[in-house]
Amino acid sequence: MAGRPENLAGKVAQHVSGERLWDRLMVLSGFGATESGGVNRQALSDEEIAARAQLVRWAEAIGLEPSTDPLANLFLRYRGTNPALPAVLIGSHIDSQPTGGKFDGAFGVLAALEAVEAIIAGGVRPRRSIEVVSWMNEEGSRFAPGMMGSAGFCDVRELDEILRIRDQTGIAVETALHKVMSAESRVSHRPLGAKPAAFVEAHIEQGPILELEGKTIGIVTGIQGKRTFRVEVAGEENHAGTTPRSARRDAFVAAVDIVRALHEALWDDEDVVRLTIGMFNVSPNVPSVVPARVVFSLDLRHPDPARLRALGDAIGEVCRTAAGRCAVAVHELLHEPPLEFPLAIRQTIRSVATALQVSCMDIPSGAGHDARYLHSLCPTGMIFIPCKGGISHNEAESILEHHAADGARVLAEVAFALANAD
Numbered sequence: 489m490a491g492r493p494e495n496l497a498g499k500v501a502q503h504v505s506g507e508r509l510w511d512r513l514m515v516l517s518g519f520g521a522t523e524s525g526g527v528n529r530q531a532l533s534d535e536e537i538a539a540r541a542q543l544v545r546w547a548e549a550i551g552l553e554p555s556t557d558p559l560a561n562l563f564l565r566y567r568g569t570n571p572a573l574p575a576v577l578i579g580s581h582i583d584s585q586p587t588g589g590k591f592d593g594a595f596g597v598l599a600a601l602e603a604v605e606a607i608i609a610g611g612v613r614p615r616r617s618i619e620v621v622s623w624m625n626e627e628g629s630r631f632a633p634g635m636m637g638s639a640g641f642c643d644v645r646e647l648d649e650i651l652r653i654r655d656q657t658g659i660a661v662e663t664a665l666h667k668v669m670s671a672e673s674r675v676s677h678r679p680l681g682a683k684p685a686a687f688v689e690a691h692i693e694q695g696p697i698l699e700l701e702g703k704t705i706g707i708v709t710g711i712q713g714k715r716t717f718r719v720e721v722a723g724e725e726n727h728a729g730t731t732p733r734s735a736r737r738d739a740f741v742a743a744v745d746i747v748r749a750l751h752e753a754l755w756d757d758e759d760v761v762r763l764t765i766g767m768f769n770v771s772p773n774v775p776s777v778v779p780a781r782v783v784f785s786l787d788l789r790h791p792d793p794a795r796l797r798a799l800g801d802a803i804g805e806v807c808r809t810a811a812g813r814c815a816v817a818v819h820e821l822l823h824e825p826p827l828e829f830p831l832a833i834r835q836t837i838r839s840v841a842t843a844l845q846v847s848c849m850d851i852p853s854g855a856g857h858d859a860r861y862l863h864s865l866c867p868t869g870m871i872f873i874p875c876k877g878g879i880s881h882n883e884a885e886s887i888l889e890h891h892a893a894d895g896a897r898v899l900a901e902v903a904f905a906l907a908n909a910d
């Protein structure tokens with residue numbers, strides 16, 4: 489579904505206020521602000537609840553209708569002239585990593601709000617409604633795996649299965665959701681799903697390419713594949729002073745051997761494989777007890793589906809071979825193949841960027857996004873803007889105000905075109 493060319497002339501983009509967008513980004517970054525200039529606003533936390541309330545205040549002030557579904561995905565609707573038609577969704581997420589930056593996700597939600605505000609200021613109402621969306625738990629740091637709200641919305645994962653997932657303190661998603669719902673008793677409820685006409689997610693690139701190439705807009709071609717695993721290594725607790733090496737079943741030593749073996753086995757000279765062990769828990773984690781148990785995460789990504797399958801399939805054997813006298817269990821949590829966004833939406837983004845004289849280039853996404861699951865439900869696309877030094881998932885994450893404004897201008901025109909398309 490491509491937009492009509494007459495909608496690509498900058499009619500709504502001229503009403504985008506880069507200053508207002510930047511001010512809102514700074515205000516939102518105050519919810520969960522860390523001392524080092526980043527954000528800790530994990531999914532369904534008090535900080536996120538407060539940030540959601542701010543979003544609703546901004547939305548209501550310009551006449552948008554807020555609603556939320558059983559997974560606390562938050563929608564802010566600008567009603568179209570034919571509200572019975574499926575809506576165009578634009579947005580991202582406002583949860584963050586525990587040591588996250590100000591812009592991952594937040595840029596996409598606030599650029600979407602700015603886009604709608606510009607459309608309203610242009611005095612035009614599209615045929616389809618446009619909904620700004622903030623998906624629940626994209627990051628997956630508190631409740632894993634991430635992209636939970638969009639997975640439930642797109643029926644990729646069962647609601648019941650999601651509700652049972654617990655954080656490290658034992659709080660279930662269901663309990664955390666109740667807290668959000670009771671804080672938002674004024675916000676109306678809607679069921680999960682309802683196939684949108686299209687979804688467009690604006691996001692910071694989280695990599696260095698746009699900055700290196702000197703381009704403002706990335707037309708995202710697709711998202712690379714990802715597999716995630718939980719590895720559990722089991723040894724035996726024993727006394728640090730009395731147990732000889734020959735009698736030890738040290739889960740930590742085994743886990744270190746496993747990690748080294750994994751890095752060797754999955755090594756590629758081309759540097760395309762992405763292998764991350766980002767979470768590593770040792771127990772009992774005290775100085776004078778031989779560790780009996782280690783649980784660690786494995787995040788594996790690759791753009792080629794066959795390579796991703798082969799590499800992921802090799803992990804179990806590599807772990808078992810390196811585990812020595814300890815036992816090891818490997819649980820796969822997620823296997824998502826690479827995907828390509830439809831050409832029609834990519835072309836609409838390109839036409840808009842060209843008409844607005846904003847430089848652009850095609851770019852693949854190394855990071856995962858809610859757009860992955862929406863792609864299984866409706867025509868979906870993504871718009872990237874540069875981020876400084878490609879640094880993200882880091883409190884130092886940084887973007888330029890004029891790139892943010894250009895991203896919102898492109899998004900506004902794309903959303904308006906899609907909302908008027910047949």
Ligand code: GLV
Pocket residue numbers: 626627854855856857
């Ligand atoms: C998203 O935050 C990802 O890890 O790709």
Ligand code: MN
Pocket residue numbers: 581592593626691857
């Ligand atoms: Mn993100």
Ligand code: MN
Pocket residue numbers: 585592627881
């Ligand atoms: Mn992220």
